[in-house]
Amino acid sequence: MVVLRIRNVHKRKYILICLCIVGFIMYKNLSKPAGGWRMSRKVGLSVNMSQFTLGGESFCILGGSIHYFRVPRAYWRDRLMKMKACGINTLTTYVPWSLHQPEKGVFNFHTQLDLEAYISLAAELGLWVILRPGPYISAELDLGGLPSWLLRDGSMRLRTTHPGFTQAVNTYFDKLIPKVVPLQFKKGGPIIAVQVENEYGSFAKDQSYMIFIKEALQSRGISELLVTSDNPNTLKSGGVDGAIRSVKLQKLNQRNIQDLNAIQPNGPSMVMDYWTGGYDVWGDLHHVLPPEDMVSAVREILRRGMSVNLYMFHGGSSFGFMSGALAEPSYRALVSSYDYDAPLSEAGEYTPKYHLLRDLFSRYNKKGGSLPDMPALGYRETYEPAIMYQHLSLWDALSFTEEPFKSSRPVNMENLPANNRNGQSYGYTLYETTITSGGLLKSGDNVRDRALVFVDRNYIGLFKRKTLELAVPDGKGQRTLSLLVENCGRAHRGRDLDKQHKGLVGDILLNNTPLRDFTIYSLDMKPSFIDSLYQAPWKSLPENPSFPGFFMGRLFAFGYPSDTFVKLPGWEKGVVFINGLNLGRYWSIGPQQTLYLPGPFLNSGINQVIVFEEKEGDYKVNFEDAPDLGMAAEIQ
Structure with missing residues (x-):
């Protein structure tokens, strides 16, 4: 109304422009992470003896991990607001190479995988960000987040300076790093630190590798503080000059902290991953950590003046086939839920851990005010059951797969010509051949990881890693032997990542004679395949x-x-x-x-x-x- 009273048109325009400028400044102010407006942007997260400083002010990292790829994009804001309301000031996230580059020349940074949007949302809500771009991340993902097409190279040595691996990393970082460079603290963004690789101390096959990754980040414009992260017993072999070392643990052990301080006497102590719970494997129990144990450990970490990141603050779900597996002491596949017994449940519900942490972190709130209100919880529904009214046999669905591949010998998933000659990453592979007799079928250790076995499409038994022999019934004439092999998940950690091929990885013997002349179908069950099934001959x-x-x-x-x-x-x-x-x-x-x-x-x-x-x-x-x-x- 004030503007309308001014008769001079030029004056009215001038005042409108001023109001727009004031509004823009207020918006920018509101969108800065906590304290960001007052801080100098010339100096980012730095080390001042045993303490961190940010923008020249002392700073304690109260971090929490939420993976954007495990949370529906529609819920990103809800989960990050709940994080903020708990008193956390820093979001940490891994970046999964396997999802962002599913094929050698194909990149995906859209919709659910829009990393820039996720980091920008964190900034809008007042959270700093520690980015963990890998290239290896573990994160209980299939092959630790490395793309399976790397395994097509028979000489591949993952997580080393093997030329095939470094070339692939450089191509990936050429796409990824320019997206996050403008989001760094000194450029006005929320990223205050970047992690170099992950847990390399427990792998440590190549002394030059960590130097290569560090330089790959810095040469592309990463200029914020670099950190490495390792388990207590591998701290010495996992670091790299120019990066702060941090530790991962669940139980606070005085010796672990002493070891970190001995390696890094003039640096701040940080628990980069305090494990708030754990993951589960099929055939075992659901693992939980009592809330009192968790909060007492976090309280002690903070009492010692250390920074901490909660892994996970909210786990989410390993949708699709992204779950990894354990290789040691024996193969065990991970479940789809990544609830992790975290403070925020898989569906974003508050748990006793959340309330205990909120009470603890409220005492570290520098502003002296109260924490933001806890966002309201969404409604959960019990729907009427879905009655299955149509059926399609596997055999009738085969015509909707890619063209089958003919081979005299078995070919593993990764080396199939599927997906534009990038191989098959996930799902099932069907191997079919002709037999003329019954007898004893032997798998050796060549089925990865389970195979349903059929003769003329009649089920005769199952091959697992420990099931090495199977009786094939006698019959007349030529019959079709089929093995439906499932990749249950590649190991997400260990020193044998190069050997994580799936499908049939060697010969299957019938009466001690190797089977030959296979027709191989790729059943990776991608959305395009499932969509195509709507045209299939379903029956009541x-x-x-x-x-x-x-x-x-x-x-x-x-x-x-x-x-x-x-x-x-x-x-x-x-x-x-x-x-x-x-x-x-x-x-x-x-x-x-x-x-x-x-x-x-x-x-x-x-x-x-x-x-x-x-x-x-x-x-x-x-x-x-x-x-x-x-x-x-x-x-x-």
Whole structure:
């Protein structure tokens, strides 16, 4: 109204311009991370003897890990606001190479993988960022986040200065690093530190490697503080000159801190990963860490004047086939849930750990004021079960895969000509050949990781890593022998990452004679394949459907869809797809009994539910309002 009273047009324009400038300044002020407006941007996160400083002011990192690739993009803001409300000042995230470069010449930084948008959102909400770009990240991902097409190189030596690996890293960093350089602290962004690789001390096969990664980051414009992160017993061999060392642990041990201080006597102490819980493997129990144990350790870390990052603050879900596996002491695949027993649950619910941390961190709030209000929780729904009304046998679905590959010998997943000659990363591979007799089938150690075996499409048995022999029944004439091999997840850590090939990795013997002349089908079950199945010859569900097979049903969600949890009692093992999206694996052996289905994955109205089941089905899928991650056991 003041502007309208001014008759002179030029004066009115002048005042409008001034108001716009003031508004812009206020907006920029509000969008800065805490304290960022007052701080000098000339000096970023720095070391002042045993303390960190940021912009010249003393600074204690109260960090928390949330992986953008494990949280639906529609929920990024909700999860980061809950982080801020807990008193955390710094977000940490890994960057998964395997997801950002699924094929050699193909890059994806869009929608769910829009890293720039995620970092910018953190800045808007007042959070600093520690970026962990790898290239190896572990993070309980298949192959530790390295793309499987690297394994097509028979001489490949991952995480070394082997030319094939460094060339691939350089190509990836040429795409990735320019996206985050403008988001660094000294350029006005929220990134205050960048981690060089991850846990290299436990691998340490190449003394030049960490120098290569450090220079690969700096030569592309990374100028903020560099850090490395290792387990206590590998701190010495994992560092690199010019980077602050930090430690990973769950139980605070005086000796661990002394070892860190001995290696880095004039530097600040930081627990880069304080593990708030743990991950789970199929066939085991659900691992939990008591809230009191967690908060007492974090309290002691802070009492000592150390900085800390909570891994995980919110775990989320390893949707699709992204879960890794343990290689030692024996192979065990990880479940799809990445709840991690973290302070914020898989579905973003507050836990007792969250409330204890919020109370503790409120005492470290420099402003002296109260923390932001805790965002309201979303509604969770129990939907009517989806009744499976259509069936498609695996054999009828084969015509919707890529053209099958003919080979005299078995070929592993990675070396198949699928996906523009980048090989197959995930899912199942079907190997078919002709036999003329029965007898003893031997797998050796060449099935990675499980194989359902069929003769003329009739199931005869299962090969696992410990099941090495199988009887093939006698029969007349030529018959088709089929092995449906599943990649259950490549090891995410260990010194044998180069050997994580999947599918059939060597000969299968029938009566001590190697099988030959295979037809090989790639069943990676990508969204494009699932979408193509809508054109397939589905049949009404018969009384005795064949397995393996696809089963289709419908979930009705009226109004604004809410989060829910998929439960499959009576089903054995397989994969669930909602509207073409792969939620992950289910397996009756547990511990995980439900799959998290976020509301944003659903449409208002009809939703297509497809289940790929290997052996046995109940023909209905339940949707419940609470998770079931299995019987709990405390982490020892």
